[in-house]
Amino acid sequence: MAQSDDPQARLRAAAQPARAGGPKPPSAAVHRYRAVRQATEALTRSLTPEDQLAQSMPDASPTKWHLAHVTWFWETFLLVPHLVGYKPFDPRFHYLFNSYYEALGARQPRPERGLLTRPSLDDVIAYRAHVDAAMGQLLADGSGGLAGLLDLGLAHEEQHQELILMDILHLFAQSPLQPAYAPPRHPTPAGAPDPLHFVGFEGGLVEIGHSGEGFAFDNEGPRHKVWLEPFELADRLVTNGEWHVFMADGGYRRPELWLAEGWARAQAEGWDAPLYWQPDPDGQWSAMTLHGLRPLDPAAPVSHVSFYEAEAYATWAGARLPTEAEWEHAAQGLTVAGNFTSSGRLAPAAPPPATGLRQMFGDLWEWTRSAYAPYPGFHAAAGAVGEYNGKFMAGQFVLRGGATVTPTGHARASYRNFFYPQQRWMFSGVRLARDATRDPAAAVTDEFEADVLAGLAKPQKSVPPKYFYDAEGSRLFEAITELAEYYPTRTEIALLGHIALDVAQLISPGAALVEFGSGASVKTRILLDAAPQIGVYAPIDISPAALDEAAAAIRRDYPKLTVAPLLEDFTRALTLPRAAQGRPVTGFFPGSTIGNFTPEEARAFLASARGLLGEGSRLLVGIDVVKDEEVLVAAYDDALGVTGAFNKNLLVRINRELEGDFDLDAFAHRAVWNARDSRIEMHLESLRDQRVHVAGRAFDFALGETLHTENSAKFTVERFANLARAAGWTLETSWLSEEPAFAVVSLIG
Secondary structure, X not given: OOHHHOHHHHHHHHOOOOOOOOOOOOOHHHHHHHHHHHHHHHOOOOOOOOOOOOOOOOOOOOHHHHHHHHHHHHHHHHHHHHXXXXXXXXXOHHHHOOOOOHHHOOOOOHXXXXXXXXXXXXXXXXXXXXXXXXXXXXXXXXXXXXXXXXXHHHHHHHHHHHHHHHHHHHHHHOOOOOOOOOOOOOOOOOOOOOOOOEEEEOOEEEEEXXXXXXXXXXXXXXXXXXXXXXXXXXXXOOEHHHHHXXXXXXXXXXXXXXXXXXXXXXXXXXXXOOOOEEEOOOOOEEEEEOOEEEEOOOOOEOOOOOHHHHHHHHHHOOOEOXXXXXXXXXXXXXXXXXXXXXXXXXXXXXXXXXXXXXXXOEOOEEEEEEEOOOOOOOOOOOOHHHHOOHHHOOOOEEEEOOOOOOOOOOOOOOOOEEEOOOOOOOOEEOOOEEEOOOOHHHHHXXXXXXXXXXXXXOOOOEOOXXXXXXXXXXXXXXXXXXXXXXXXXXXXXXXXXXXXXXXXXOOOOOOEEEEEOOOOOHHXXXXXXXXXXXXXXXXXXXXXXXXXXXXXXXXXXXXXXXXXOXXXXXXXXXXXXXXXXXXXXXXXXXXXXXXXXXXXXXXHHHHHHHHHHOOOOEEEEEEEEOOOHHHHHHHOOOOOOHHHHHHHHHHHHHHHHOOOOOOHHHEEEEEEEEOOOOEEEEEEEEOOOEEEEEOOEEEEEOOOOEEEEEEEEOEOHHHHHHHHHHOOOEEEEEEEOOOOOEEEEEEEO
């Protein structure tokens, strides 16, 4: 086919740089402009001219109109006022492709954009080529004083890229042919996701809004303070499977779950499922997607639901929707990465297996309970550009996070999307929230009970070693570190003392030192003394007593240092204390505690630590090195029996806090070397057949059966570097002691 007969070929040709005018390379501004324009055009390659003309409802627009409108934006706001001698392609287009700018005059009514059979798609392509050539001239020497308008125009066009996909899906969903926009690229449906968990945030006086660095829409600022009560966010989005349970429980038939306006809308429009869901004759559900009609994946997030539906589901689930301030506070510091358009999926994906907040960016825009309103101090810009956001700040609700049809790089934590509460054709989903009124110590107790009961029910009974460290456990461990047989602590302390000045040179001025598991903070003091430039010390510990004691001691001895403790399981910490945020961060994880994890747990912890500390952070880790079995076993089974008392104190704690009835004399401490997994294992061996009770439940122990309480893996530096690399870290440097060998490594995130 000749190029003149192929609209898509002419789109591609129009995007190529003009060769007239010599070999001068395009400016960076021209490159940015062309990249976004080409991305828009790429979205139309699978569409026929007829696909691009139709309008399926008043809220949607034809693809052809989108192609012309974004071009109208460049012509109206940049070329006409700023390029000397520029002549508009067709003056009539000023009326046809204005969207809502009252200051610029009358326009084609939005519900009637599909009536514009003229200009043709060929004419729109020619219009784009005309404007692109002129923009190349305007930006030939860079954006200059037009940088702000250029950023706005590029972000505006990216918004319309998302709208093109939203509107095409709605259009194709009206067709009895149920065509696919693109072939599916995603894998077969995943298995059932992890049960929904909630992640707690302490709240307080926080700041939200754009920081001022880089581009943002005007509605994202000014940055301001907001008071938040303690709250919890669900760790993932609500799934199709969970939504189906809501439906089966009469969710669409129970008015008590709905806001009055939502119930009236649902009844008037006959809602009984999310938009695009279709039952087959056997009662199985499918959904219309950009890949055509597809079987519903129960593990994928539910999408295309209105605010009213999201609110009803949250009420049914005994929760609520988050406020936008809660969402942004939780998202600050998280990497903006997820299932955006560059993934090629064009469909929301099941949550990845991990702990902590997932799916915060990409997959689906997340409804919040917050009305779309101006921030304190907001003022719309003068002129027509000021109509971009401000005049819509009534009657709509805010969504956060971005979607699978959002261009990669377009979203950020402060981004405020907004839609009317009845709208459903956008890629919208649900994350639950709830109030958190209990103190953190109560939550820790609940988790202790859950972990102990789950561990005692396993074939190999076990309890996570993090529960060793109540006040008495911490005291006993400090006594262990003084034993002749227990080399790790004194060897690591000696090594840290030797390398402290080298380590200090790696720590940035004003940095936050974040310690995973505070203990007695003996090793921390070595770093604090060597690096007085540290501005904040943030210990993280699950034991309230140990944390309070460590924080108080550091405050007393380092009065100029800000101490910001965080009561949390350090494997699940998601947000740094406020005093540590916005600073260079160095993590500190001494004691070879990393050896207590399985390889899978270690990788997960290292990955979550990287997310907590942030990109470009540093993590100092102490690792015990493989050595003779006799040395290793003696270190965990000392002649004085202190390690045995430490191990049995776990049973004392269970008896005290969980109404247990363990007989300490009926269990013996055991330490064994597992050569296959390169680790020392600690167990409590039952000395008779017996039954114990914990939190009202009974558990049987046979003679010789063990309760597995701790692993202590031993590494080589190379093996640990490989483990860290799998979690996104790079080995920066390492230091090795003399025998008995111990190492400290520095990782870069």
